[in-house]
Amino acid sequence: MSVNITFKNNLKKYGNNVIIPNLSLKVRKGEFFTLLGPSGCGKTTLLRMVAGFNTIEGGTISFNDTVINDMRPDKRNIGMVFQNYAVFPHMTVRANVAFGLKNRRLPADEIRQRVDKILDTVRISEYADRLPERLSGGQQQRVALARAIVIEPDVLLMDEPLSNLDAKLRIEMRNAIREIQKSVGITTIYVTHDQEEAMAVSDRIAVMDKGVIQHVATPKSLYQRPANLFVANFIGHSNTMEAKAVPQENKLRFSTGYELPFDNFVREAEEDDVLVSVRPEEFIIQEEDKPGIRAKVLSSVFLGLNTTYFVRLESGETAQIIEESSISSIIPEGTTVSLSMKREKINVFTSSGDRSITKGVMDDAEK
Amino acid sequence: MPKSKRQKNLTLLLAGLLFILGVASIVLGFMGKAQVDFFSRRLNMTTEEWVEYAQGKPVPELTDSDYKGRNLTESGKQKKALQEYIDKLTDFDHFIMPARYVLVGVGIALSLLGAFLLVRREIWPLVTVTALLFYLFFLIYPLASLLKLAIVNNDGTITYEYFQRMFSRAYYTNAIWHSVLISSVVTVAAVLIATPMAYIMSTTVIRGAGFLQILILVSSMSAPFIGAYAWIQLAGRNGVITNLLASVGIKLGDIYGFKGCVIVMSFQLYSLVFMFIQGAFKSLDASLIEASESLGCVGLRKVFKVVLPLLLPTILAGALLVFMRAFADYGTPMLIGENYITLPVLVYKEFFSEIGGSTGLAAAVSVIAIIITATMFLVQKYIVSRKVFSISALRPVEKKKVHGWRNTLAHLYCYIMVGIAIMPQCYVIFNSFRNTSGRMFAKGFSLNSYKEAFKMVSRSIWMTYLLAGISIVCIVILAYLFSYVIVRRRNILNATVDIMSMFPEMVAGSILGFALLTSFNKRPLLLSGGMFIMVLSYTLRRLPYTVRSSSAILRNIPMSIEEASISLGASGAKTFWAVTMPMMAPGVISGAILSWITIITELSTSIMLYTTNTKTMTLEIYSQVIRGNDGVASAISAILTFSTIIALALFFKVSGKKEISM
Incomplete structure (x- = not known):
């Protein structure tokens, strides 16, 4: 039985040090929800508040309509997966997985059935009677996952569960986690600092910085229409350029004088200095004499599918461009080119960077 | 809605009170029992009889038949x-003596109930409070009352008389000087023997x-005074070597006194320094030595310029430990020192001597001893904490094969030194199998000594294992609880528990025994003269080591393991029982095994606290030696040594380690 989780005006501080000033958020029933942010942004702190290992200094956290602030962690019916697996080293895989069921005093044959079933689901049945020290990192993480979901928790919490695994295993495991979460349908909060991992697994993502939620949206919406410059830079890579917005004329005027037709302004946008965020793949490289921003190629990296160029713009800033590799030769260093942009994709922010003035931004924190 | 916070706090308070009440009741019960034992033994009657009189049964009048002429009969x-x-008894005594079993029973019930209520919440504040009360x-x-004895007169005024008397008489100042001198010389000797060997x-x-x-390990772990005893048998006035040499005309000097103490202690204690240095060598990177060689610094120059400076902090740490042990040793100077009196011997004599002894003086001497050992201990801790290289070596120093005379010399040195150290043990074991008559x-060999030993002193053999067993159970339980609050619930109170738990290490065993004895010797705090105070002293003395080894292992267990258990629905107590305790077990158990060895081989505390009912093996060896009953003494010593070896084997099995750190 899974639940929705409501965070209402949550405050977290250690002494006088405020970690999370005032956070409100709704996580939907059965959803795979990710807290994403740089280290120290408060995402793990928030997760541990849900788990009951951190106190809540203000506001409430509720599962459905039940406030859990004062509920003991062992009574919250939570499954938790830790960064360092936290598999009990003195118990076999089977005993590890059965631990939570035994605490719930279920009959022995039911425990056995459920453990067998979950071990099958996470594909570690063959190691059931081994001690964890004889398992690889990926296998131990599967044990931790099985142990957390076998108790049919209301909420599954995962704290950077893949960060101790190597790159290849990480991709394999994140697919497995996604698949298993969908099949059991538990409301899941997942914490990571890896934006690619977050995009791969999540239904929705909350990007956090300095204890404040910056943007909550689906991966696609986050990437394509970030709510502010921080999100644009944190999710994927962005080149930022100064420009002037001229909404009346549906134009962006760059400092170099180049004018780009742009009609994606929000209604309330005014003529003002703005920051234009362009992702590497949103540039269009043209011949030098075409209209655009002039740039000089500094270096290039051939990566198979794509080729990355590092260029210096005529305004003096450097920028990164990604182009699908073509069969013709790579543009040599020192060549001057003219850059245009895929105008339906780029994003425009206020000059402070804290708000997007591009049409189509979705933010559904459901405060 | 869950219960309000206030209500919760109230339950917590109530449970805590119940628990403390229960513990207090248990202590009262034990005090009652100690009193009953004390009086009934004095009066030579059964405990039941005494309790009946104490409860008001009329004391039979003195009749004519009780007189023999004008004198009283027995x-x-x-x-x-x-x-x-009976006239001396107070209302308090009237209450606790007959109620002693009830008090213990009710106490256990109350404290269990309190503990149960608390376990359902959070037990750790209770552990902190219990630990602080315990210490x-x-x-x-006890230490405060020791100080009080030293500076407060009978009439309650502060006096420096005892200190003045102590410092004005050569008998006392000599003892202090002797102790410092022996400890220093032994320390230097131990370092000189151990460093080349390591x-x-x-x-x-x-x-x-x-x-x-x-x-080396066995010789370091054996009871110190058994070495002294064996040396007397070998090189004493009537020793085997003495007689052998005398028969070919060589007259050996006297082994008694200062010389004897130094020889016995040096060969027993050098192993501590050896183990310290050997441990340090394992964390010394081979490339450091190779770098020095490549820079043209080889041979002895390399040793003095590179190796020794790197090892110096370790050597110092080991040396100070040797100093502490030598300073605290009671048995060795007592047996082989003869008129060369050291501080622990002085305290014993001053306190127990029938004539001329003074408790105040003994206390004053003890205070001086504590000041010296505590200083040494703190200096040692300081040096260990500043240990220069604690990084583990990437590539440890490899053992090389040397050839020619160097090889011979190296082998000779090691074998001779270890041989001398283990010789007393071997000789004692050899003696234990010799045939005896009277x-x-x-001539010949037999198991007579063992038969005799079991016939005469089987009680003390079992008593030793019983006392050590109970102490170890207490130590294990307390080590689990104390180290948990020290490591996992860091706050000022638990830091105090940490410091307190290390404190007994700074006090020599006989001094701690003396302090306990003087503070729990009088009603209403009468606890001495039974197993309780022996177990208490062993527990106090050995807890530091076990708490240390338990804390070390707990620090390596990530917090998330416990959180995982809690998130899976286990309560705090269940988590501790099912997850934390099994994971801590290797550290606690291995600490406990080493503690067990030191308890069964310990003499200095026991000799202050024992009664005929609680005589241990070491005490029995001691009195058999004094009586000249060498066969039995050897047999009991051998049993002790065998117990030690078995326990050591168990230690290595449990801990999976290859060496012992002190």
Whole structure:
């Protein structure tokens, strides 16, 4: 039985040090929800508040309509997966997985059935009677996952569960986690600092910085229409350029004088200095004499599918461009080119960077 | 809605009170029992009889038959003493003596109930409070009353008379000087023996090195005074070597006194320094030595310029430990020191001597001893904490094979030194199998000594294992609880528990025994004269080591393991029981095994606290030696040594380690 989780005006501080000033958020029933942010942004702190290992200094956290602030962690019916697996080293895989069921005093044959079933689901049945020290990192993480979901928790919490695994295993495991979460349908909060991992697994993502939620949206919406410059830079890579917005004329005027037709302004946008965020793949490289921003190629990296160029713009800033590799030769260093942009994709922010003035931004924190 | 916070706090308070009440009741019960034992033993009657009188059964009047002429007969004296004791009893005594079993029973029930209520919440504040009360009552109070004895007169005024008397008489100042001198010389000797040996055994291939290691360990773990005893048998006035040399005309000097103490202690204690240095060698990177060689610094120059400076902090740390042990040793100077009196011996004599002894003086001497040992201890801790290289080596120093005379010399040195150290043990074991007739050794071999030992002193053999067993159970339980609050619930109170738990290490065993004895010797705090105070002293003395090894292992267990258990629905108590405790077990158990060895081989505390009912093996060896009953003494010593070896084997099995750190 899974639940929705409501965070209402949550405050977290250690002494006088405020970690999370005032956070409100709704996580939907059965959803795979990710807290994403740089280290120290408060995402793990928030997760541990849900788990009951951190106190809540203000506001409430509720599962459905039940406030859990004062509920003991062992009574919250939570499954938790830790960064360092936290598999009990003195118990076999089977005993590890059965631990939570035994605490719930279920009959022995039911425990056995459920453990067998979950071990099958996470594909570690063959190691059931081994001690964890004889398992690889990926296998131990599967044990931790099985142990957390076998108790049919209301909420599954995962704290950077893949960060101790190597790159290849990480991709394999994140697919497995996604698949298993969908099949059991538990409301899941997942914490990571890896934006690619977050995009791969999540239904929705909350990007956090300095204890404040910056943007909550689906991966696609986050990437394509970030709510502010921080999100644009944190999710994927962005080149930022100064420009002037001229909404009346549906134009962006760059400092170099180049004018780009742009009609994606929000209604309330005014003529003002703005920051234009362009992702590497949103540039269009043209011949030098075409209209655009002039740039000089500094270096290039051939990566198979794509080729990355590092260029210096005529305004003096450097920028990164990604182009699908073509069969013709790579543009040599020192060549001057003219850059245009895929105008339906780029994003425009206020000059402070804290708000997007591009049409189509979705933010559904459901405060 | 869950219960309000206020209500919760109230339950917590109530449960805490119940628990403390329960514990207090248990202590009262034990005090009652100690009193009953004390009086009934004095009066030579059964405990039941005494309790009946204490409860008001009329004391039989003195009749004519109780007089022999004008003098009282034995039965008359007893009746008179009984009346005197009963007149002395207070209401408090009337309450606790008959109720002693009820008190213990109710106490256990209450504390269990309190503990149960608390376990359902959070037990750790309770552990902190219990720990602080435990140390306040059984450590701070005894040491404070020791100080009080030293500076407060009978009439309650502060006096420096005892200190003045102590410093004005050569008898006392000499004892202090002797102790410092012996400890210093032994320390230097131990370092001089151990350093070359550790260097040789860490850098060169020595045949049978593994075997030598075991011998070194066994000699370091054996009861100190057994060495003294064996040396007397070998090189004493009537010793085997003395007689052998005398028969070819060589007259050996006297082994008694200062010389004897130094020889015995040096060869027993050098192993501590050896193990310290050997441990340090394992964390010394080979490239450092190779770098020095490539820079043209080789041979002895390399040793003095590179190796020794790197090892110096470790050597110092080991040396100070040797100093502490030598300073605290009671048995060795008592047996082989003869008129060369040291501080622990002085305290014992001053306190127990029938004539001329003064408790105040003994206390003053103890205070001086504590100041010296505590200083040494703190200096040692400081040096260990500043240990220069604690990084583990990427590539440890390899043992090389040397050839020619160097090889011979290296082997000779190691074998001779280890040989001398283990010789007393071997000789004692050898003696234990010799045939005896009466108290003398006879030709041939037999198990007579063992038979005799079991016939005469089987009680003390079992008593030793019983006392050590109970102490170890207490130590294990307390080590689990204390180290948990120290490591996992860091706050000022638990930091205090941490410091307190280390404190007994700074106090020599006999001094701690003396402090306990003087503070729990009088009603209403009468606890001495039973197993309780012996177990208490062993627990206090050995807890530091076990708490340390338990804390070390707990620090390596990530917090998330416990959180995982809690998130899976286990309560805090269940988590501790099912997850934390099993994971801590190797550290706690291995600490406990080493503690067990030191308890069964310990003499200095026991000799202050024992009664005929609680005589241990070491005490029995001691009194058999004094009586000249060498066969039995050897047999009990051998049993002790075998117990030690078995326990050591168990230690290595449990801990999976290859060496012991002190």
